[in-house]
Amino acid sequence: xxxxxxxxxDQIPVDPALKPSFKPTKEVTEDQKLWAASVxxxxxxxxxxxxxxxxxxxxxxxxxxxxxxxxxxxxxxxxSIQLYVGASPSDLEYAQxxxxxxxxxxxxxxxxxxxxxxxxxxxxxxxxxxxxxxxxDCDVLKPCVTPGCIKDFHPYRNGDFNASHELDMIDxxxxxxxxxxxxxxxxxxxxxxxxxxxxxxxxxxxxGVKTLRDSANDMAWMQIECDKLxxxxxxxxxxx
Numbered sequence: 462x463x464x465x466x467x468x469x470x471d472q473i474p475v476d477p478a479l480k481p482s483f484k485p486t487k488e489v490t491e492d493q494k495l496w497a498a499s500v501x502x503x504x505x506x507x508x509x510x511x512x513x514x515x516x517x518x519x520x521x522x523x524x525x526x527x528x529x530x531x532x533x534x535x536x537x538x539x540x541s542i543q544l545y546v547g548a549s550p551s552d553l554e555y556a557q558x559x560x561x562x563x564x565x566x567x568x569x570x571x572x573x574x575x576x577x578x579x580x581x582x583x584x585x586x587x588x589x590x591x592x593x594x595x596x597x598d599c600d601v602l603k604p605c606v607t608p609g610c611i612k613d614f615h616p617y618r619n620g621d622f623n624a625s626h627e628l629d630m631i632d633x634x635x636x637x638x639x640x641x642x643x644x645x646x647x648x649x650x651x652x653x654x655x656x657x658x659x660x661x662x663x664x665x666x667x668x669g670v671k672t673l674r675d676s677a678n679d680m681a682w683m684q685i686e687c688d689k690l691x692x693x694x695x696x697x698x699x700x701x
Contacts, residue, residue: 464646465588468639469664472564473695474510477517478537480538486625487564488569488680489566489567489671490566491568493565493567493568493569493606495567495617496566496568497563497564497565497568498538498566500532500536500562501536501540501545501564502538502564502565504534504536504538504539504540504564505539505540506539506540506541506542506557506560507539507540507542508540508541508542508543508544508553508613508614509541509542509543509544509576510543510544510546510548510603510604510614511543511545511546511604513545514545514546514547515528515529515545515547515552516528516529516545516590517526517544518590519688524554524592525592525593525594526592527590527591527592527593528545528588528590528591529544529547529548529549529552529556530542530543530544530545530548530552530553530556530641531543531586531588532556532559532560532586532587532588532589532606533576533578533584533585533586534563534573534584534585534586535578535581535582535583535584536583536584536585538584540560540563542557542560543556544602544614547601548601548602549598549600549602550598550602550616551598551601552598552602553602555591557591558667559587559691563587564664568585572587573586573587573590574586574587574588577605579627599618600616600617600618601616601617602614602615602616602617602624603615603617605626607626607644608627608690608694609626609628609642609644609686609690609694610627610628610644611627611628611629611688612624612626612627623645624644625643625644625645626643626644626645626651627641627642627643627644628641628642628643628651628683628686628687631682631683632677633672633675633679635672636658637657637672637676638655638656638657638658638659638672638676639655639656639680640653640654640655640656640680640683641653641654641656642654642681642686642687644690648696649696650687650690650691650696651688651690651691652682652684652685652686652687653680653683653684653686653689655676655680657676682684
């Protein structure tokens, strides 16, 4: 985790249901690998948020524990990582590692519990406390509600937005430039940006003129899309 403030013992309630001595087996049989390869390996992974707050605990031996997500899997359909309110990038990273392990065959019944979901049918749930160092992550993840943004969530630091909203990027077919639209929540709204990567080469001749013209056209189109979003939100400046 990122460096933060170490919590004092009396700041963290001890969860009586916590079993810090429990060590799940990491043995994976060939049958488990084959089953996971055919049923889990190619499943998409959705990331969602729910209303439950992050839980923290400290066991009698002084170990810090944290519960910040649950993972649900419906075989042959999807994985769903459901982040709690206050979940951090480190929590999400750990959840993604657990999904990767499950897809590789570490899908043991001692950690994945069977569950029947009314709409989706039979599946499994992983509802873990995980051991952590007792330090706060600098960022907290929150779902994105900004129209136009292709991101599902963003990090916030001390309550402030700590990223950028993004539109679909335009890539040059030859990889010489990229055009993207971004919104940093700094009062300027959405704006088009041009990233040029010539890899040490120079633009020249007819091909150079074409690249400049194409990049200008793509940037102009992107700015039009940005202006539409700015007008709808009543922010930013409309390009001339």
